[in-house]
Amino acid sequence: MSEELEAIGTAVEGGLIAKALEDESGAAAGGKGGNCLNCGAVVTGNYCPNCGQALHVHRSIGAFWHDILHGVLHFEGKFWRTLPLLAWKPGELTRRYIHGERARFISPMALFLFSVFMMFAVFSFLGDPFPSSDGTADDEWSTGVTRQAGQFDGQIKAKTAQLNLADGADKTKLEQEILDLKKGRNVLATMMGKKMPYPDVNLGDGDVRGTSLSGDDLAKIQTGLDDIQAGNVLTSDSSLQTGWPAANKWLASAFKKVNANPELLLYKLKANGYKFAWLLIPLSLPFVWLTLIGRRGFHFYDHAVFTTYSISFMSLLFITCAVLAATGVSGTLWGLLLVFYPPFHMYRQLRHGYGMSRPEALIRTFFLLFFTVISLSLFFAILLALGILG
Numbered sequence: 001m002s003e004e005l006e007a008i009g010t011a012v013e014g015g016l017i018a019k020a021l022e023d024e025s026g027a028a029a030g031g032k033g034g035n036c037l038n039c040g041a042v043v044t045g046n047y048c049p050n051c052g053q054a055l056h057v058h059r060s061i062g063a064f065w066h067d068i069l070h071g072v073l074h075f076e077g078k079f080w081r082t083l084p085l086l087a088w089k090p091g092e093l094t095r096r097y098i099h100g101e102r103a104r105f106i107s108p109m110a111l112f113l114f115s116v117f118m119m120f121a122v123f124s125f126l127g128d129p130f131p132s133s134d135g136t137a138d139d140e141w142s143t144g145v146t147r148q149a150g151q152f153d154g155q156i157k158a159k160t161a162q163l164n165l166a167d168g169a170d171k172t173k174l175e176q177e178i179l180d181l182k183k184g185r186n187v188l189a190t191m192m193g194k195k196m197p198y199p200d201v202n203l204g205d206g207d208v209r210g211t212s213l214s215g216d217d218l219a220k221i222q223t224g225l226d227d228i229q230a231g232n233v234l235t236s237d238s239s240l241q242t243g244w245p246a247a248n249k250w251l252a253s254a255f256k257k258v259n260a261n262p263e264l265l266l267y268k269l270k271a272n273g274y275k276f277a278w279l280l281i282p283l284s285l286p287f288v289w290l291t292l293i294g295r296r297g298f299h300f301y302d303h304a305v306f307t308t309y310s311i312s313f314m315s316l317l318f319i320t321c322a323v324l325a326a327t328g329v330s331g332t333l334w335g336l337l338l339v340f341y342p343p344f345h346m347y348r349q350l351r352h353g354y355g356m357s358r359p360e361a362l363i364r365t366f367f368l369l370f371f372t373v374i375s376l377s378l379f380f381a382i383l384l385a386l387g388i389l390g
Contacts, residue, residue, distance in 0.1 A: 025159050035175075048341035058099040082106040086313050090345060091352025094309055108308035115315035116277045122319050152185040268387035276383065280311050283378055291364050295354055306353055314342060343369055 008285060035041070036048035074298060084106045085093035097105055106114075123129075163174045179201065184232045186196040281304070288303045321334035347366055351361035 012223045078104070078106045082111065086111070086309060086316075087345075088348075089352065090309060090313060090349035091354070094302075094349060094353035095355075097309075098305050107306050108312065111312040112278075112281070112315075115276060115319070119315055119319050120274045122322060126322055126326045129322040149185065149188045152181050152188065156181045156185065220365050265387045269383050272383050272386045276386070277315075278378075279382065280375065280379055281307055284311070284372070284375045287375055288368070291350075291368045291371060292354065298354065306349065310346065310349060313345060317341065317345075346372075347376050 034043055036043050036051060036053055036055065037057060038053040039048060039051045040049055041050035043049070046056070047054055080091065085096075085105075093105065097108070159174050159178050159181070163171060163178065166174055182198040182201045186198050186201055284307045285300065285303055288307050289300065292298065292303065317337065321338050324334040324337075325331065343365060347361055347365040350356060350364055350368065351358065353364045356364065
């Protein structure tokens with residue numbers, strides 16, 4: 001229950017932060033003239049001409065909850081004026097905001113903060129809303145790996161008992177088979193994200209194909225071992241050479257911690273994803289500028305509005321698809337939304353926000369999609385580094 005309350009509190013907090021960034025000149029209030037309760041200036045309308053505060057203020061519990069609702073959803077009009085344009089006419093919203101219609105719409109940064117906090121709240125409730133189609137393949141793989149690990153343990157135990165009774169060439173052969181089995185068992189542990197049971201056995205020279213085990217499972221294990229040897233899987237004993245011994249030692253220690261507790265790394269990635277979501281804006285801005293290079297009359301502020309509104313919409317779209325998935329809606333529907341609507345949205349925002357023709361908007365959308373992949377890759381690389389550093 002505490003997690004649900006924390007999620008609600010976070011959503012409210014996000015809305016209030018967003019509200020704090022807003023220009024309240026667009027809010028509705030009633031009044032018949034008088035003196036401002038904040039600065040004492042004479043007020044002839046609904047708002048003080050000196051400080052901007054509404055003339056009429058409320059002191060009721062109903063007004064208190066109204067303020068919270070307004071903070072979360074901007075219920076008095078901004079939210080409902082902004083969201084339809086953001087979803088269907090993002091270019092028009094971007095252009096109108098840049099050209100001065102600020103009081104009518106939620107500002108880009110306020111909407112971004114709201115979407116980030118709302119994402120945190122929703123995923124706190126839902127956990128992982130995007131399960132695999134049926135989970136059968138993953139379950140079979142996990143069961144196969146676990147079964148194979150049991151076979152390795154059994155054979156290691158049996159051959160160790162035989163080793164005590166053997167001598168000469170038979171003993172040498174058994175020692176090699178036990179070594180191969182231990183290497184295979186370490187590979188399985190690495191594949192499952194667990195601590196290797198035989199850390200003293202070096203995987204660098206391993207080959208489990210000479211053991212008495214055979215079949216598809218053994219082939220998968222050998223493939224995993226080959227990946228480790230190629231450096232595709234980082235282990236605590238991976239050879240990490242940076243040219244600086246202290247850095248090599250630190251990296252080896254960091255990867256050892258990751259292998260020992262991969263769940264902690266995943267938790268850090270999620271937590272840092274919310275904390276550092278704002279990094280997407282400065283990471284994306286140079287690429288938006290590159291996408292629009294050659295278009296005159298626009299400034300970095302315009303690109304910042306474009307970028308922030310776009311990221312906010314993508315976050316809200318992701319939240320919507322998560323809710324659809326969690327409520328049992330067909331994966332085809334929300335899958336199509338996730339795959340096809342973002343490029344369409346980028347195209348419309350570019351075309352109408354910057355006054356482009358259809359062919360030009362299509363070409364620039366292609367480049368923007370390419371740069372988006374780069375931006376997201378950089379963002380996740382930073383999150384991964386922060387997770388390991390942490």
